[in-house]
Amino acid sequence: MAQIAGRQVGPRGFGLMNFTWRSDPVPDEQAFDTMRAALANDMNFWNGGEFYGTPEVNSMTLLKRYFEKYPEDSDKVVLSIKGGLRADLVPDGSPENIRRSLDFTLEKLGGRKVDVFECARRDPNVPLATTFGVIEKEYIKTGKVGGICLSEVSAATIHEAAKITTIAGVEVELSLFSTDVLSNGVAAACAEHDIPLIAYSPLGRGMLTGRFQSAADIPTTDIRHHLPRFQPENFETNLQLVRQVEDLAAKKGCTPAQLALGWLNSLSRRPGMPTIIPIPGSTTVDRVVENAKLVDLTDEEMAEIDATLAKFEVAGSRYGEGHPINT
Template sequence: MPEILGKQIGSTGYGLMGLTWRPTPQPEEESFKAMKASLAAGCNFWNGGEFYGTPENNSLTLLEHYFTKYPEDADKVVLSIKGGLKDMHPDGSPENVRRSVDTCLKLLNGKKKIDIFECARVDKNTPIETTLKVLDEEYVKTGKIGGIALSEVSAATIEKAVKVTKIVAAEVELSLWATDIFSNGVAQSCARHNIPVVAYSPIGRGMLTGQITKPEDIPEGDFRRTVPRFSPENFGKNLELVNELVKFAKQKNCTPAQLAISWVKSLSKKDGNPEIIPIPGATTVERVVENSKDVALSKEELAEIDSILKSFTVVGGRYGGPAALHIEG
């Protein structure tokens, strides 16, 4: 089992949970049931964000309410929080980093320590060394947060960061249709410095579940409507890959989501890779249970999946519009 900051991740495997942004928040009690189910399934790495929701009602608000009701669960959870944005743009200045961390701590109201804090994106106008120095000296060394992670970074940024402070994780997108970290040096850099990779969107923002079969299946106002690989001109080509993976999952007698998550897990510490920890988002007990079921993949099956991936080229960027400008990798 992987460890971060001396805490085991996933008591029954690599079970993890992403407290992702949702356009329409569900009732708290339903979220609480899913959170309880995640711990029961060994999913004790929870990933949230200051900007997941409104300032008055976001993932930190939900977490504060949960740990107020279930204080006994606080020490069971490894909590990773993203922040460091200003008006949804990266701002790694000392002033904004302090504002962001202090806001997150205030929202949690002492009910749970922030084990890991990470700036969601790299601010191109502020040296990463400046940002990390503030986090290290004013928050880690004073015990206000447990450690520092990176998010959506390049290999070059990782190399700069490790010279400033200990980096406990790097959160990057990784899935069957987003394997960039193995070609852009990020995975190699993480392995070299023994930094675990926290893999977000391991089911391709829902696409790899096989439940999205046409662009119209994505609701109006949904973030994915801005993502090029979901656009009408790219959707059909990408669906061909998804359909092949769905067929494979049926042959394996598992759900496409289970296949996608298990494939990501299978890459961990393989062929010189770093530790890899997937964080699929989940809002219901049923989805938590589904996501936490590990599916063993043989060498032959992994080779077959690799053959499928090599026969298709995913078209369209991972982000579109202004968001694409803030991606380093």
């Protein structure tokens, strides 16, 4: 168990993006069943975003409806919401936009506290102290927000932020497909400051589940069509890692997704590593139950994965050109 903003969270979190950031939002009945299954499996750290969906249908409106139906669950969930972007998804850490983002979030939630708020990207034009100051003085001290997280930041930003305020967590992309933070100082900085690392897309945006066997399997309206790693010229190369993960999972007697999440679980126990909380997204109860199963990997199995990763080079970058990451 880990602590985020003074609250206990389970070894797995739960991502809400897949419910509302799509052309066909998941019906409430299915979404609620899936969310209840996550909570029943100790996946109580729920991660959403102001911009996951439209102003009318988003993470907060879904959560508001859920907590209205299941008010007893509200205190069980540790809620993390990303915001701080303008309407054109450009980072804006100014006091005016932080107030707008948080007021919008809290209003859509129906007044429910945001346990952790994180700017989705750092605004290079506004000092961290200015952004944090607004959150602390106007929202944390008034009980509307519990703590501050960082998202997609560099090691230098983590060190800088830790000197200004208490950082509850750092959200980054981390999976067998995305291991940059293990070598660029981000994981080491989190460990140094005892900050949990929150791993989004821990299943390689679905690739590591075996869901996609070719680029043609990706729905035409899916965001993956805009990501370099899912382009036809890169897909077949990246599928090679999926095949190796499938082979390793078969030997372990688990699913590829369970192996990928087990790797993160075992990775966090290595010396010099921070606590890692994966937040896989799911839209069905069956997938939640699968992802919740904790698979322990032996040192020998971890060494085999290390060897596999050392020989494999992922084709394509995580995002398209010009997208701000690790700022």
